[in-house]
Amino acid sequence: MRHIQVAEHGDADVLELAESDPPAVAPGRLLVEVAAAGVNFIDTYQRTGLYKMDMPFTVGMEGAGRVIALGNGVDGFAVGDLVAWADVLGSYAEAISLPAERVVPVPETIDPQVAAAVILQGLTAHYLSTSTFPLESGHRCLIHAGAGGVGRLLIQLAKRAGAEVFTTVGAEDKKEVAASAGADHVILYRDVPFDEAVVAVAGERPLDVVFDGVGAATFDAGLKLLRPRGMMVTFGNASGPVTPVAPLTLSTNGSLFLTRPTLGDYIRQPSELQARGADLFRWVSEGTLDVHIGATFPMEEAADAHRALEGRMTTGKLLITPQ
Numbered sequence: 001m002r003h004i005q006v007a008e009h010g011d012a013d014v015l016e017l018a019e020s021d022p023p024a025v026a027p028g029r030l031l032v033e034v035a036a037a038g039v040n041f042i043d044t045y046q047r048t049g050l051y052k053m054d055m056p057f058t059v060g061m062e063g064a065g066r067v068i069a070l071g072n073g074v075d076g077f078a079v080g081d082l083v084a085w086a087d088v089l090g091s092y093a094e095a096i097s098l099p100a101e102r103v104v105p106v107p108e109t110i111d112p113q114v115a116a117a118v119i120l121q122g123l124t125a126h127y128l129s130t131s132t133f134p135l136e137s138g139h140r141c142l143i144h145a146g147a148g149g150v151g152r153l154l155i156q157l158a159k160r161a162g163a164e165v166f167t168t169v170g171a172e173d174k175k176e177v178a179a180s181a182g183a184d185h186v187i188l189y190r191d192v193p194f195d196e197a198v199v200a201v202a203g204e205r206p207l208d209v210v211f212d213g214v215g216a217a218t219f220d221a222g223l224k225l226l227r228p229r230g231m232m233v234t235f236g237n238a239s240g241p242v243t244p245v246a247p248l249t250l251s252t253n254g255s256l257f258l259t260r261p262t263l264g265d266y267i268r269q270p271s272e273l274q275a276r277g278a279d280l281f282r283w284v285s286e287g288t289l290d291v292h293i294g295a296t297f298p299m300e301e302a303a304d305a306h307r308a309l310e311g312r313m314t315t316g317k318l319l320i321t322p323q
Contacts, residue, residue, distance in 0.1 A: 003093035009049030023097035060091030062120035104277035137162030146178035228254030292316030
């Protein structure tokens, strides 16, 4: 079985194509042939050592594919079923062994690549907008990187909830992507400081919440846009991790809330994973959530996929196609 392995932390060149025996069919688990695996910033954090990993490891935290074998004690699935998963390591591979409780059924009307493209980033957008800060009509939010995978989905869910959406992008073509997702105000952050652009539209400290997956480069300015008792949701480190924040900073800026959530804590219970996954695939099937696949890469070009993601050269979702 071919898979992408990391044996030492480093840049994209440390991603190597390796071969091993297929995973065993273990009790309580499914063996799945991977149709597509999603490429995410968490993959790069693990690869570089920002998130420490035991070596060697197979990269990839999400994907979709067909069940090819069932372990003892597995109910509710059959060979041939289309399934998706998120927050399970080892997805850049031709096959993967998955705990049955961490697998989400996918309607046959959905293309496997679409399922792989939406599951992790869609679950992230879901928990951010419905649980971390439950958006409602009248809320004003800022979503950084609105043309990226999470950003584009989060814009759609924010608009579905009735919120007014500000978003940042880095290029004119990305502006069109974010606008097509429903953003009310799209800011080209290379042309104008995003905080000044928000204030020019909505006045001083107008935001209820900032959803920040960029990190170090945007955190401080975003904090100053929040209304008293507003919430900063810093959920990613695309520009590097945020420096430590003194609690008094939150106090003096209006009794602000600060959270650094992670997907695993919002799908820890299988019932919560299934409910969020069911919402996502229902919205995709209904056409109310549009999934944009930016590019697909064969497994042997995984390093190019990482370079494209880290270089901010992408819109939508990047996929690895092992088969």
